[in-house]
Amino acid sequence: MPSPSSARPVGDPSSSPPAAPRAGVVWEVLREALRERAERAGRPALDVLDMGGGSGSFAVPVAGLGHRVTVVDPSPDALFALGRRAAEEGVADMVRGVQGDTQDVLEVAGRGVFDLVLCHGVLEHVEDPAAGLRSVAGALRPAGGTLSLLAAGVGGTVLARALAGRFTEARTALTDPAGRWGEHDPVPHRFTVERLTELLTAAGLAPGRVHGVRIFADLLPGRPLDAEPDADAALARLEAEAAAHPAFQAMASQLHVLAEVPGEA
Template sequence: MLGGNLLVGAAASAAAAGRPALEVLDTGGGSGSLAVRVAALGHTVTVVDPSPDALFALERRAAEEDAADRVRGVQGDTGDLVEVAGRGRYDFVLCHGVLEYTDEPRAALGAVAETLRASGGTLSLLAAGVGGAVLSRALAGRFTEARQALTDPDGRWGESDPVPHRFTADQLTALAGAVGLTPLAVHGVRVFADLVPGALVDTETDALAALTRLEAEAAAVPAFQSIAGQLHLLAERSQP
């Protein structure tokens, strides 16, 4: 659902910019499941990822989808992002599932912001939400861990928590503003999907469709954003 919306948004941005194609950056894009779909629309995509194996899989995926001439893989991470990807070059930047694993989220987001064009550059940021972790731990009967996630500055439920940082919607928008980005919209992602037993939707097409509709309608409601497993922030680079 989110990926499909982004593809539509990328196409609209290209038309608004008066160019036949966008320069897109997918930081932490891995094997290119989203990047190759964007390239299939005719856009040029640079994928930055620290894993050589993921970049090899990206190259193979792009070739299989006849998009090899529009997809470029570069090894790196947010620490050297500007050096390996370029400054002020991209119309649209995807940063999904990256910020929560960086040592310094503000510095990482600042680097991502620097890669956007100064005029009209748009960021799609997807990061782990605090509320979803609190709710999931509580429903599992792990009340001490739920309280820890609720009160911890990084939203972690304990020392063995594999996610270094989680965010609230307010924290994400504040981070964006601090690095020169103007937030446009925030949506909750996986509000219910991680809580619904798989048996209820795995074999019921109608149930899955109904869940998808429910997720879409709840995504923009602040009360449900606060319990979402992930938060999606759309922002643009502020004018200098």
């Protein structure tokens, strides 16, 4: 893999984030986590794994910050799109795509070799979330690493179904152990902060900061953003302010948790 000097430097603001406000909160938290991890590792370029990273909505911007990114995804089409996207952004030499899933991630990507692992939108779709998270966590360096976990939240679905007049489905999601609103629900698992904390701890990690994601954005019917000037930016600021508030985390469509390998000096 070529040296990171061939890419944009770490912290370069020209590295474009995923679309806000839906992913803006996660991106800002992730940028800070990358900076902190690089400082603790004592080197500017990190080895990052993006589990289920698809076409690179996070992987390419992370590579744009100067980090080496391996994307593991089961879809050949997504990996082809990843390669094209990375080439268009000038970071093709910093991004590697590998076909695989949570069951074989350690075989195809490596065990204990990554400084930071992204597991975004994956846990809700695996058959056994606990086993899947253990596999992904196994890719972190045992001497110190950070996991960025983004998973579907129960509260956002309950609220969305209720606001749509689907009160029975809302109650079903509220009481179902997997957070599903019915047999036709396309999402196999949804989580609370408490459940994600349990899973991370069982995987040998120390849970840290929690953020609610897409608290308000997914509840807007048809995006009626004409009530005030620059409403998109105002919505993004509102999402950012509410993200760390426990009361609003319970309403979020997604939950974002940072966790670390425990015992790091």
